[in-house]
Amino acid sequence: xxxxxxxxxxxxxxxxxxxxxxxxxxxxxxxxxxxxxxxxxxxxxxxxxxxxxxxxxxxxxxxxxxxxxxxxxxxxxxxxxxxxxxxxxxxxxxxxxxxxxxxxxxxxxxxxxxxxxxxxxxxxxxxxxxxxxxxxxxxxxxxxxxxxxxxxxxxxxxxxxxxxxxxxxxxxxxxxxxxxxxxxxxxxxxxxxxxxxxxxxxxx
Amino acid sequence: xxxxxxxxxxxxxxxxxxxxxxxxxxxxxxxxxxxxxxxxxxxxxxxxxxxxxxxxxxxxxxxxxxxxxxxxxxxxxxxxxxxxxxxxxxxxxxxxxxxxxxxxxxxxxxxxxxxxxxxxxxxxxxxxxxxxxxxxxxxxxxxxxxxxxxxxxxxxxxxxxxxxxxxxxxxxxxxxxxxxxxxxxxxxxxxxxxxxxxxxxxxxxxxxxxxxxxxxxxxxxxxxxxxxxxxxxxxxxxxxxxxxxxxxxxxxxxxxxxxxxxxxxxxxxxxxxxxxxxxxxxxxxxxxxxxxxxxxxxxxxxxxxxxxxxxxxxxxxxxxxxxxxxxxxxxxxxxxxxxxxxxxxxxxxxxxxxxxxxxxxxxxxxxxxxxxxxxxxxxxxxxxxx
Numbered sequence: 001x002x003x004x005x006x007x008x009x010x011x012x013x014x015x016x017x018x019x020x021x022x023x024x025x026x027x028x029x030x031x032x033x034x035x036x037x038x039x040x041x042x043x044x045x046x047x048x049x050x051x052x053x054x055x056x057x058x059x060x061x062x063x064x065x066x067x068x069x070x071x072x073x074x075x076x077x078x079x080x081x082x083x084x085x086x087x088x089x090x091x092x093x094x095x096x097x098x099x100x101x102x103x104x105x106x107x108x109x110x111x112x113x114x115x116x117x118x119x120x121x122x123x124x125x126x127x128x129x130x131x132x133x134x135x136x137x138x139x140x141x142x143x144x145x146x147x148x149x150x151x152x153x154x155x156x157x158x159x160x161x162x163x164x165x166x167x168x169x170x171x172x173x174x175x176x177x178x179x180x181x182x183x184x185x186x187x188x189x190x191x192x193x194x195x196x197x198x199x200x201x202x203x204x
Numbered sequence: 205x206x207x208x209x210x211x212x213x214x215x216x217x218x219x220x221x222x223x224x225x226x227x228x229x230x231x232x233x234x235x236x237x238x239x240x241x242x243x244x245x246x247x248x249x250x251x252x253x254x255x256x257x258x259x260x261x262x263x264x265x266x267x268x269x270x271x272x273x274x275x276x277x278x279x280x281x282x283x284x285x286x287x288x289x290x291x292x293x294x295x296x297x298x299x300x301x302x303x304x305x306x307x308x309x310x311x312x313x314x315x316x317x318x319x320x321x322x323x324x325x326x327x328x329x330x331x332x333x334x335x336x337x338x339x340x341x342x343x344x345x346x347x348x349x350x351x352x353x354x355x356x357x358x359x360x361x362x363x364x365x366x367x368x369x370x371x372x373x374x375x376x377x378x379x380x381x382x383x384x385x386x387x388x389x390x391x392x393x394x395x396x397x398x399x400x401x402x403x404x405x406x407x408x409x410x411x412x413x414x415x416x417x418x419x420x421x422x423x424x425x426x427x428x429x430x431x432x433x434x435x436x437x438x439x440x441x442x443x444x445x446x447x448x449x450x451x452x453x454x455x456x457x458x459x460x461x462x463x464x465x466x467x468x469x470x471x472x473x474x475x476x477x478x479x480x481x482x483x484x485x486x487x488x489x490x491x492x493x494x495x496x497x498x499x500x501x502x503x504x505x506x507x508x509x510x511x512x513x514x515x516x517x518x519x520x521x522x523x524x525x526x527x528x529x530x531x532x533x534x535x536x537x538x539x540x541x542x543x544x545x546x547x548x549x550x551x552x553x554x555x556x557x558x559x560x561x562x563x564x565x566x567x568x569x570x571x572x573x574x575x576x577x578x579x580x581x582x583x584x585x586x587x588x589x590x
Contacts, residue, residue: 035584038583038584039584044583046545052551052552055549056549056566056569059549059569059570059574060569060573060585061584061585062573062576062583062584062585063547063584064515064546065548066536066540066546066547066548067549067550068533076536076540077540077541078541
């Protein structure tokens with residue numbers, strides 16, 4: 001498989017992750033990202049996924065994956081047992097993102113969170129002019145069959161990190177085919193954050 | 205995925221034969237010594253030159269060494285025939301599969317119905333209490349006898365899963381992987397309770413005679429009732445409804461309390477049939493060993509799994525209320541806390557505990573890929589095209 005065929009968000013994560021690190025992918029789906037990370041970055045990775053059919057696909061790829069609900073906790077993992085915990089597009093789908101993120105920050109030295117930006121300009125326009133629940137490339141679902149439970153913007157998440165004393169180490173804002181540098185809360189479809197526990201937790 | 209599914213219906217291993225391995229003595233956990241000990245076993249496939257393709261299958265309470273294929277002149281296929289054979293989950297073209305009847309059993313291995321060399325009569329209750337670990341220690345002797353240094357995998361459902369866990373904890377250097385299915389690291393009071401009712405049914409049978417029934421009529425009613433209780437716990441509300449509904453039998457006699465409903469007839473049939481093939485004392489000894497089993501012997505499971513390199517695949521079934529999924533999750537949790545790579549899947553099945561024998565398609569998919577990974581020692585598959 002060629003590098004260009006890799007999804008942009010996966011490519012971004014691939015760029016953020018240190019080689020040979022350990023990774024826990026929360027809501028790993030069919031295991032594409034984990035597979036690429038193991039292949040390209042030689043990481044030791046495992047996933048958690050709630051969908052049984054997706055588990056079968058993970059196992060077919062040779063991945064180590066656990067069939068469970070990330071909302072029900074990460075109690076089976078020790079503190080800081082992974083270099084990275086990844087929540088790629090699963091963050092907005094959990095029941096209690098606040099609790100899940102706290103747990104992710106407990107078991108991971110760093111956490112990568114990526115979610116659809118609800119303040120993307122098209123979202124704003126669709127609500128403003130059409131008065132309808134918006135649908136975009138990163139929010140492709142009808143209101144009645146969306147797996148998303150929470151709708152947040154890039155600004156929301158930045159504010160949340162500040163409030164929770166979470167350190168934002170890196171941000172990447174993703175548009176249609178490239179990353180976005182200017183006014184990301186307007187022009188990015190997806191916000192991707194590399195975060196770690198705040199200053200008081202550092203050095204643990 | 206389609207390929208494996210097609211293959212899972214593949215060929216049978218054909219006609220197979222039981223073999224017997226007798227060794228001098230076995231030191232039991234109780235402190236007693238059992239001598240001599242015979243294990244009945246069957247093998248399928250060919251052991252490769254490196255002896256790296258051996259899989260030990262571990263049977264459940266009422267199982268035996270006959271996992272797959274047929275015995276000469278008989279029609280009954282082995283108890284996991286859908287899973288063991290050429291092109292199946294335990295692919296006998298690739299792997300060497302071993303299964304032995306457990307210690308305490310009644311299908312060729314030494315158990316309470318075997319002849320006690322000291323008295324030249326069946327042991328009956330002179331047979332010492334055995335444990336799951338004793339069964340595993342006996343299997344270890346067999347595996348050594350077959351010249352196998354390290355098993356590719358130990359796998360079993362229900363009580364077989366307990367043996368797989370016991371192997372993992374006791375002989376971690378002897379196994380490259382373990383697949384505990386629909387099992388628990390230790391029985392809950394509910395599970396012990398069901399076993400106790402079964403034992404009481406046997407012991408309440410006047411023909412049981414404190415276990416000394418081998419020269420007279422068998423405690424058939426008691427054993428049949430025990431089996432009926434077992435069958436109830438192996439099924440689910442849904443699977444019973446689907447199989448029987450409230451359907452009444454056609455040919456009921458005009459007698460009070462006859463088996464009117466299909467489900468009653470089924471349980472009676474299953475109970476009566478079981479008596480023909482199983483020894484009541486074996487049932488007592490084996491259920492007791494299951495109830496007494498604790499994979500970590502009072503310590504935390506995580507602690508005893510620490511440092512183990514084997515890979516683990518844990519499988520549970522949604523409608524299994526006898527061995528509920530939470531018990532499998534506890535095993536997975538302990539594996540993870542101890543640093544073992546564990547894959548876990550809870551298969552959406554309505555068959556209850558019986559699912560581990562019936563959901564061959566899903567199990568085949570999971571086990572085929574898991575074994576491949578362990579056998580070839582790769583992190584992920586070579587090609588992305590899946």
